[in-house]
Amino acid sequence: VQLQASGGGLVQAGGSLRLSCVASGRTFGRYAMTWFRQAPGKEREFVGGVTRTGGGTFYADSVRGRFAISRDHAKNTMYLQMNSLKPEDTAVYYCAADPSVIASSQAVAAQYDYWGQGTLVTVSS
Numbered sequence: 382v383q384l385q386a387s388g389g390g391l392v393q394a395g396g397s398l399r400l401s402c403v404a405s406g407r408t409f410g411r412y413a414m415t416w417f418r419q420a421p422g423k424e425r426e427f428v429g430g431v432t433r434t435g436g437g438t439f440y441a442d443s444v445r446g447r448f449a450i451s452r453d454h455a456k457n458t459m460y461l462q463m464n465s466l467k468p469e470d471t472a473v474y475y476c477a478a479d480p481s482v483i484a485s486s487q488a489v490a491a492q493y494d495y496w497g498q499g500t501l502v503t504v505s506s
Contacts, residue, residue, distance in 0.1 A: 382406045382495050384478045389500030392466055396504070400461040402476030402497055409457040410434070411480045412495070413487055416461050418472035418502075419470065423490040428474070431459060439487070444470075466504045473499040 390398040404412065415430035428448065429440035435452045449462040459476060477493035487493045 384497035386497035386500045387500045389502045391503045397464045398400045403457040404457045412478040413482045414478045420472040430487045468504045468506045471504050473501050475499045
């Protein structure tokens with residue numbers, strides 16, 4: 382599968398953005414999908430993920446209550462709605478997918494074989 386992330390940009394603190402991750406192919410429903418981010422000089426970190434069916438979502442503590450993940454199987458797309466953005470949310474955001482990752486490991490970047498190219502989110506104070 383190939384992943385294409387988009388939707389990043391410059392936003393003021395307190396604002397909102399919605400990122401999209403479009404997957405190629407006809408087997409979208411086989412893949413657990415997750416968002417990670419990497420700030421300058423920092424390691425890639427887990428943001429949140431959605432189960433294969435879309436029935437379950439889970440988030441890092443730093444974004445829970447502000448970010449929401451969803452997936453649209455008709456459009457082969459996963460979304461990340463980001464509200465109440467903070468300067469510390471500034472990072473390159475990556476989507477990842479894998480058909481084999483299990484729920485307990487979905488927050489681990491090394492479990493994913495497929496990655497999008499990243500989209501930059503900059504939050505100004």
